[in-house]
Amino acid sequence: MASTHTEHRTGAAAMAGELRERLGPDRVLTDRTGLKAYECDGLTGYRVVPALVALPESTEEVAAVVAACAREGIPYVARGAGTGLSGGALPVADGVVVSLARMRRILDVDLPNQRMTVEPGVTNADITRAVAAHDLYFAPDPSSQTVCTIGGNVAENSGGAHCMKYGFTSNHVHAMTLVLPDASVVTVGGDGTEVVGPDLRGAVIGSEGTLAIATSVTVRLLRRPEAVRTLVADFTSPAAAGEAVSGIIAAGIVPAAVEMLDALAIEACEAAVHAGFSLDTAAALVVELDGPADECDEGFAQVERICREAGTTGIRFATDPDERALIWKGRKAAFAAMGRISPDYFVQDGVIPRTRLGEVLARMQEMADEAGLRVANVFHAGDGNLHPLVLYDAAVPGESERGEHLSTAIAELCVEMGGSITGEHGVGTDKACSMPKMFSEDDLAVMRRMRAAFDPAGISNPGKIFPTPRLCGERPGPYRVHPLEAAGLIERM
Amino acid sequence: MTATAQRHDVARPATVAETAAVLGDSAGTVLVRGGGTKLDWAGRVPDPDLVLDTTGLTGVLTHNPGDMTASVRAGSTLTALQEHLAASGQWLALDPPDAGATLGGLLAAGDSGPSRLRYGGLRDHVIGVTLVLADGTVARSGGHVIKNVAGYDLAKLMYGSLGSLAVVAEVVLRLHPRPAASLTITGPADAAHATAAVLALAASPLEPAAVGWLSGEPGTLLVRVDGTPGPVRASGTRLVALLAGLGIDAAPLPAADAATAWADQAAGVRGEPGETIVRVAGRPGDLAALAGHAGDAAGRAGVGFRLVSSAGMGLHTVRLHGGTAPAHAQVLAALREHARSRGASVLLRSRSPELDDLVDALGPPPSTAALLRSIKAQFDPAGRLAPGRFQPWF
Secondary structure, X not given: OHHHHHHHHHHHHHHHHHHHHHHOHHHEEOOHHHHHOOOOOOOOOOEOOOOEEEOOOOHHHHHHHHHHHHHHOOOEEEEOOOOOOOOOOOOOOOOEEEEOOOOOOEEEEEOOOOEEEEOOOOEHHHHHHHHHHHOEEOOOEOOOOOOOEHHHHHHHOOOEOOHHHHOOHHHHEEEEEEEOOOOOEEEEEOOOOOOOXXXXXXXXXXXXXXXXXXXXXXXXXXXXXXXXXXXEEEEOOHHHHHHHHHHHHHOOOOOOEEEEEEHHHHHHHHHHHOOOOOOOOOEEEEEEEEEOHHHHHHHHHHHHHHHHHOOOOEXXXXXXXXXXXXXXXXXXXXXXXXXXXXXXXXXXXXXXXXXXXXXXXXXXXXXXXXHOOEEEEEEEOOOOEEEEEEEEOOOOOOHHHHHHHHHHHHXXXXXXXXXXXXXXXXXXXXXXXXXXXXXXXXHHHHHHHHHHHHOOOOOEOOOOOOOOHHHHOOOOOOOOOOHHHHOOOOEOO | OHHHHOOOEEEOOOOHHHHHHHHHOOOOOEEEEOOOOOOOOOOOOOOXXXXXXXXXXXXXXXXXXXXXXXXXXXXXXXXXXXXXXXXXXXXXXXXXXXOOOEHHHHHHHOOOOOOHHHHOOHHHHEEEEEEXXXXXXXXXXXXXXXXXXXXXXXXXXXXXXXXXXXXXXXXEEEOEEOOOEEEEEEEEOOHHHHHHHHHHHHHXXXXXXXXXXXXXXXXXXXXXXXXXXXXXXXXXXXXHHHHHHOOOOOEEOOHHHHHHHHHHHHHHHHOOOOOEEEEEEOOHHHHHHHHHHHHHHHHHHOOEEEEEEEHHHOEEEEEEEOOOHHHHHHHHHHHHHHHHHHOOEEEEOOOOHHHHOOOOOOOOOOOOHHHHHHHHHHXXXXXXXXXXXXXXXX
C-alpha cells in the first residue's frame, strides 16, 4: 500500500502543473482548504480528502484530465453538486476529483421535438426552468432537484416522487457524450429511440460514475400535464394507508405519485415547513394524479372513494397550485427536517414489493425496539421505495454504531422480502458491502466484466458499488467497523 | 438453407440450468434462436455449429398482480404472456409486430410497437434479467421491484445486442393495467400534414398512446388514446378538432376497424418476402424530410417504396420492392447518407442475398466500436455467440 501511496502523490503532483497549463491555474486545486470542500458528498459520514481537484469546462478538458489520470494510473471521481446520499462521489485518497460544476451551459434546445442538450453541471430544476414557458418539463424530480445536476442524475439513474408513472432518468435521456476511462470521447444513444447495437446509453445510466463521465446529455422533455390533482388522506396506521394504495393500484389507476409519511416523519416535516399535515395522525398519504383533465378528474374521484373505503380519518384537497407546492415542500423537506426531532440520523433507501408493506413495517418496528432507537418512515408508497430514517444521538456512546447496524439491517431486510438495498440513492460506498446479500458471486463477477470492458485499469471511481475485502472485511455480510476508518484513512462524523 | 441446417446441432433447453449446461459443455459457434422472426436483421451469422433454440424455455414463473410484476422464462412468446396477464386485467405494455416473437428475442432485438409512445419500450419494462454467458456462467441483474438501482443493469446491454453477448434466459417485467377503453382516430394525411400532426399532438395535453402513419396517396394517419370510456371519448373529440385545425379530416374508427388498422400497420412493419426492409430512427419532426428523401431516392432507382411509421417516436420502417439489387443498394446508400446528416440511425433488416453481396450490412462504425469490441471480448471472449452479426464493428 505504501508504495502505491507514494506513487499517486508523485503522479498527482506531476499532473498539477500539466493540468494548470491546460485548464488555467484557478481551475486546479491542490491546497488543503480547497480540497477539503470536496471530501464528502451528501453522505457526510465518509470523508476522504483528494490529492487534486480539476474543474474542466469542456468535453476536451475533461478528456485531458482523464488522459493524464490514465497515463499516471491515478484514480478519479466525477462529481456534480455532491448531493448524493450513498458516498458515490467520495474521493479516493491521493486521487483526483473531476468536478463538472463549471459545465453549466445549455447547448441546444429543440422545442418541436421536445429535447434539450445540456452540460452535466446543469441542475435538474434548471432544465425545466429553461423550457417552462413552453409548457415543457423534465420529469425526474429527486428531492434535491434545485441543486442536484443532470450529470449526477445520470450517474445515479435518479427517480423522485413521480417516477412511478414517469420512470427514472434512464427513461428520459436520448443520448450522451461520454469520456471513457481511456480518455476517448464517444456518443451513446442517438436522435431516435432506437440505435443499432446494445443500449450503451442505458448501461451507463445508473453506473455511478464507474464506467464513464457524461459531458453532454440530451434529455427528453414532456408536455406539462393539463391537470394535476393532489390530496392528503390521514389514516390510523401506515398499514391502513397501504391498503388504500393497494386499492388504487387494483383499480387500474397509475398515480403520478403516492407518498406516505408516518407520525414521526410528519412531526419533523411540520416543525420544519408547516405544510399543514395533521399532527395527530399515524400516517398521511399524499396521492397525486395528472393527465388530461377528464381522465384526471375521473380517477381522482375514484381515489377519494378508495381512501374513504380504506377508513381515512380525513382528506385534505390541494385546492390551488400554491397548496400543492406546500404539500410537496413538506414531503421533500422530510430528510432535512429530521434535525428538528433528532440530533443525528441515517437515511435508508430500501425497496420492497409494495404488497409486503405491512409485514416489513412490523419487522422494522421490532428491530427498532430491539436496538432501542426510533425510526421515522417516508415512503414512495406506490413503488415500495422506503426511506426509513434511523434516529440517533452521536453524543450517546454506542448509539451511532447501533443506528448504523439497524440501518443496514433494514436494507438487508428489504432484500429478504424480495426487494432491493437501494431504490434511488445508489450503492456507492455506503452499500457496497450489502451487495452480496442481493447478488451472487457470479452476478457480481459478470458486472465486473462489464466494468472491465469500460475501464480495464479500474481508475474511474474505484471502490464503489462492488464489495472488496479491503472495504468490507474478509467476510461479506452484516456491517462491521470500516477497515478504512480503523486505519484512520477515513473519518466519520 | 437446408444444406447448412443439416449441419447444425440443435439444443432446446427448458431451464436456466440446462441452458448453462448446453453452453458450458460445448465449444464452437452458437446462434440463439427464439421465435425466429428477426434472424435476418443486421449481419448474417454463417453456419453456426449449434442452434440454441429457446422455445422450450417457457412459462410464467411468478405473477404478482398487486405489485404489477411478473417473471417469465425468456422463450415464452409475448402472445402467451399477454393471455396469462389478461386474466388479471394487466398487460406487458408492448405491441411489437410479430405475434410469434419471444420475450428474449424482443429484448435482444430491441423491438417495440406503436404503444411505445406512451408506455416505453421493452428496455423500460424489464426490471430484472437472468443471462447465460457463452461459457455457461449464469448471472442476474436487477430484481423483482420496479425501483432498483443496485448494480449494473445488464438487461440494457442485451437490448439491441441481437444475441451477440449472452443468452437471455429469464426476464422480470413491469406490468401495466390493461386500458378499459381505447379509441383510434384516422384520417388521410400526406407526410407534411402527418409531421405537423405529430408535433402538434406532442405539444398538446392529450397524451396519445400511439401515433402511426402509412405512406400512400396521400397517406393515412392513425392516433390512439387509451383510458376509461368517458375520458377517451372526450379526448377523441378534442383530437378530431385538433387535426381539423391542421387540415386533416379525421374521424373515430369503430373498435373492429381500429384493430384492423393497427394490424395492417404491424403487417406493414413486418413487410413481405422479397422486400428490403430498413429501419430508420430519428427525430419525430423529420418525418416529412425522410419520406421525401426516401421517396425521391426510390423513384430515381426505379424501386417501389412504402413507409410505415411510428411517427410519434420517429421510428420508420422503409420497405423497398421491385427493381434490382443494385437499385436497392443505391436507395440504402441514400438513406444512410440522409440519416447521417440528420443524426438518425439505420438498421438493415430483411433483404435478399443478392443485396448482401453489394452492401455492408451495418454501415459505418459508430464512435463506440472499440468499446463494443471490448464488451464483446469480456462477455464472449471466444466469439461463440452470433459471429458476424455486428461485423465489422465487433
